[in-house]
Amino acid sequence: MRYLNKIVFINSAHIRYAEIQLDGNVHFIGTQGVGKSTLLRALLFFYNADKIHLGIKTEQATFDEFYFENSNSYIIYEVQREIGAYTILTYKHQGRAAFRFIDAPYQKDWFISETGEVLSDWVKIRQNITKDALVDIMKPDSYEEYKDIIFGNLRDSRLRKYAKYSIVESTKYQNIPRSIQNVFLNSKLDAEFVKKTIIESMTDGDIEDAIKLSVYRNLVNQFEREYDDIQLWYKKDRNGDILIRRQADQVIASYLDTIAYEQQIRRSIRELNFAVQQAQEQLPVLQDELKQTDELIAKEKQKQREANDDFQSERSSLNRQLGAIDDKLKTIRAKRKHYAEINIEAMLSLSQIESKLRQDRQKEQEILDALTKQFADIETKYKNLLAQLDISHERFQNYQETQLNKLREEIRKQREIDIQEKQIQLTAAEVRYHEACEEIDKKIEALTLEKAKVDSKIQGARVWQPYQEEKQSLQNELLQLTIEEREASANQKAKEQEIERLRTEAQLAEEKAENEYKSQDEQLQVSIQKLQEELDQVNTLLSKYKGSFYEWLAQNNLPWEETIGKVVDEDRVLYAQGLAPELVATNNTLFGVQLDLSQIESTHRSPDDYRKRQKELNEQIGEIKSQRILILQSKDLAIKKIREQLSSKINPLQQEVTNYRVRLQQIPQQKRDKQTQLDTYTRKESELRQAKLAELQQELEQAILNLSQARNEKEAKRSLWEKDKKQINAICESKGKELEKKITTLKAEQATERKEEEESYTKQKRQIDAEREAELKGKGANTEIIRKQEEIIRSIDKQLQTIENQRATVIGFQKDKEELFDKEDSFKQEKKALDEKMANLQSVFEEKARKITNRLKELQEQRDKQDKKITEWKEGLSQHNQIINIEHLLTDTYLQEEKCVQTTKSCQVIIAELRGAINDKKRKQEDLKRSVNTFNSHFTPDNIFHFNTTPVYDEDYNAIALSLQEFIENNKIEVFRRRTSELYQNILVSVSREVGNLMNHQSQIETVIKDINRDFQEKQFAGVIKSIELRAEQSDDSMMRLLQRIKEFYDENSLNMGAANLFSEGNNEEVNKKVVDYLAKFVGQLQKDPNKQALTLSDTFNLQFRVKENDHDTGWVERINNVGSDGTDILVKAMINIMLINVFKNKASRNKNQDFIIHCMMDEIGKLHPNNIQGILNFANTRNIYLVNSSPMSYNAYDYRYTYMLTKDQKSMTIVTRLLKKEETE
DSSP states (O other): OBEEEEEEEEEETTEEEEEEEOSSOEEEEOOTTSSHHHHHHHHHHHHHOOGGGSOOOTTSOOHHHHHOOSTTOEEEEEEEOTTOOEEEEEEEETTEEEEEEESSOOOGGGTBOTTSOBOOOHHHHHHHHTSSSOOOEEOOSSHHHHHHHHTTOOOSGGGGGGGGGOSSOOSOOTHHHHHHHHHHHTOOEEHHHHHHHHHHHHSSSOOOOOEEHHHHHHHHTTHHHHHHHHHHTTOOOTTSOOHHHHHHHHHHHHHHHHHHHHHHHHHHHHHHHHHHHHHHHHHHHHHHHHHHHHHHHHHHHHHHHHHHHHHHHHHHHHHHHHHHHHHHHHHHHHHHHHHHHTTHHHHHHHHHTHHHHHHHHHHHHHHHHHHSSTTHHHHHHHHHHHHHHHHHHHHHHHHHHHHHHHHHHHHHHHHHHHHHHHHHHHHHHHHHHHHHHHHHHHHHHHHHHHHHHHHHHHHHHHTOOTTHHHHHHHHHHHHHHHHHHHHHHHHHHHHHHHHHHHHHHHHHHHHHHHHHHHHHHHHHHHHHHHHHHHHHHHHHHHHTOTTBHHHHHHHTTOOOTTTHHHHSOIIIIITOBSOOOOOOOOSSEETTEEOOOTTSOOOOOOHHHHHHHHHHHHHHHHHHHHHHHHHHHHHHHHHHHHHHHHHHHHHHHHHHHHHHHHHHHHHHHHHHHHHHHHHHHHHHHHHHHHHHHHHHHHHHHHHHHHHHHHHHHHHHHHHHHHHHHHHHHHHHHHHHHHHHHHHHHHHHHHHHHHHHHHHHHHHHHHHHHHHHHHHHHHHTOOHHHHHHHHHHHHHHHHHHHHHHHHHHHHHHHHHHHHHTGGGHHHHHHHHHHHHHHHHHHHHHHHHHHHHHHHHHHHHHHHHHHHHHHHHHHHHHHHHHHIIIIISOOSOHHHHTOOOOOOOOOOHHHHHHHHHHHHHHHHHHHHHHHHHHHHHHTTSOTTOTTOOOSSOOSHHHHHHHHHHHHHHHHTTHHHHHHHHHHHHHHHHHHHHHHHHHHHHTTHHHHHHHHHHHHHHHHHTOOOSSEEEEEEEEEEOOOHHHHHHHHHHHHHHHHTTTOOSSOTTOOSTTHHHHHHHHHHHHHHHHHHHHSTTOOEEOGGGGEEEEEEEEETTEEOOSBSEEOOSSSHHHHHHHHHHHHHHHHHHHHHHHHHHHTOOBOEEEEETTGGGSOHHHHHHHHHHHHTTTEEEEEEESSOSOGGGSSEEEEEEEOTTSOEEEEEEEEOOOOO
């Protein structure tokens, strides 16, 4: 026998030291607050090791604080067993109560020294414990381990070393300490606790045949929704149409339109990427090229200026040279005329004989001198007179000559001035003419170039293709579309083949999974069938236990196991009813035959063995059923995973197929549109070409007219210049003639004066000559000869004088002859050469100017194109920046597009197309949203098809449409229909089986309840409680009752359900509707009680109590409360708890061949009537349960083996004094 023998307090709970024996009923007496409940709580802590459920109020000190106030505070339990007592030390470790098992009986001197000191040093205490012998000391790690050790739950291999400390061996002991706890705390007693106790008493543990609602909740939680969701796809309206399918088609159509615009946007973005890339890459290059073009234009203009400057400089130089030559030729003509007029030839002839004349005069003078030699004085006299007259005459002549020369010099100078002025005027006029001609020449040149340009334009216009780039772009796009069409068709086919391959693989994988799980399920069903057959046999035997031979043997406590038990048949004898067994005198014979049965092994099994086997079978069946559910779930998960994997692979491919399909639908129309545009451009080109030629013809005619006018204008300028030259020359000639008139006038005046002077001179000379001649004659000279000789000399002197007078003219002529007349031909040749040079210069300049002009024109046209392209690219990049960074026209998804498609379109054109496509897509996206929202309005967020009913972004709507398209195309509704129908039919089957398995335990429950009732009757309480009865009634659990009805319905209609199709409209429609109704109710019940995880055996029945107290009958109730007075209420609860404790005690003792005693603590036992105290003590003791009670005073001390008085000393320390020990009688 094992039991708690003693409890010792050392410095604990305000008790210095107390030893309390517990090997019998114990009574603590004392006034309120003296510590009675404190002792009882310490005892309860031995059994429940639960500081929360000790009845300590929150405002009180905690268990650890109160019981282990000091480091040397201890509570010690001594436990008795067959091999000797052991000790459990409870002490404070790291702030909380801890246990140590000491394999030796308690000794006081372990903890208290000879001087009375309570030791706190564990090392010292350990030395005291082991000083006489080696003692095993062990420490559990937790309170749970402690309880597992005490009650023998040693399944954990670590705890097996503690087996010697167990008072019982039970893996399901929890209700023992809980019942003890309930007695102490006077807790309310309800049917649920009792039911659980009854059920656990049936086997060595909990009945495992629970219906796991969590499994079904997961399976059927959304049944109504799933059913309604699937039914939508089959429900027709009055027109025979299925609304949801029509709406789905609308979603898909809107989605395909959206995809088309999405593709257009993508293509435009890729074209834009190309155009922007081109612009960004080529813009700097083109800007450099523009800069280079500007530099070339500047260079060409510089060349033009330099050529013009060179031309003007050279032309001016040539003009100056020509002017100088012309002036020389004009001077030659003028001088030639002048010299002709003055008879320069006569002058030259006279000048040529000057030397001869001088020789002749000298000779004639010598002759004269010889004639007059003898008359020298006369000659000298008249010579001097004549010399004076000649000097005077010569002075007069010199004066006139000087006057004439002065006038001539003035006229010459004036003439030079006039000629210079004339030359200046001529030069200025020429410059004006040339400047005018230069402008006109430029104009003519420009007009000539313009005409040539127009001619060239006309030639170009005849082959002009203004839309060449557009046409070429369209032709390229047509070609690209053809290539794309071919590639898209090939890619679509390849993707569809890939999808078909993946679906085939997935189908094979699903079939393989189905077959694998089907094979496993079939094996499990075979196992269940075998186990069920055995379980049915066990249930049959157990159902026959009541009134069987076996029951009679057990009730009579006969040692039959080693005798009859070895030779009788279980089914036909031991568990047979109606055998009417009786005890008769026997000498261990079998029908008079003596047998030695020692060699025969006992094969019979007791009801407990069968119940254990029943439990094992139920556990195995339940486990296999769970496995079947897990297999079903695993199969669904595996198939779901296969389908998810398939979806993850197919969805992108399906998206691509959709894209290709949409693209292939678009391309023919796009090709037609492109061809139409191409034809339009060709027609417009022809129209523009004709209009351009007509326009250019007008320009050509105007250019010819302008050129003719310019040439006429130049001729008019030339005529004006000739006129100006004549006028200037005329003015100059007129001035020359005026100057000549002055000379003529002067000469006329001088001629008159000279005539007078000559006459005077001649007269005077004649007078002198006459006087000389007279004087000579007087002296005898021949005056006639002398006169003749003098006449000769005078004639010569006159010629010499004429030569002298003409000398300057002759010298000037000779100079002019040398410098001018002799070089006239050279001047003319030079003038001709200069004219040719001028013409060549003009020609070269014009050619050079033409080339420069043409080059400038080309460069300017090139520059205009470059500038236009730069402006276009800048504007395109600006617009690109506008839509990207300012308008944010493109989302991040589009901005991540990096692909490029070659195009000739400008950014502006592409952006315009892109805007249009985006707007169109937005419009279609809104259509898609409306269609999806209309479609989604039929479904809840947790719909069976996992349709997203709360889309937010465009991507969500697109994903819904794509998923729906794949759903429709692959007729997935049929998969859901079939799977859902199969699943819920399997649920019905599973529910029916599990409910049946639970109901199979009804007979066992009835047997246990009868045993409890009989136990009370056989060990009846002597007192006010006349009877306590229990009974099992039909469960009022709505979930359980529903499942029972489902089982009944399935059992009645399993053959009528036919193929699994909850959505059929054939002969099974009514049955299917009933199935749907039951499943809907099942769902409702699960939702109504969402926290309920399982239906157990406890849910299959209601337990009721009936208590009769004297004349008071409670009737059948489910809670023991307020049966009578407080004392009676406490008494009834204690009795029922004791009965329940006894159930577990008996089970543990019976299974392990052990017997043990436990304690129940009842505080305030004084509330019970004294007559009932002895009754409850006997009621407990007959069931090997000791009561430890407390009350303010003792009514009958001899009712208890030990009575202890509790008092307080002056220091409020509790003193425990044993008043009485009643010796036990054998």
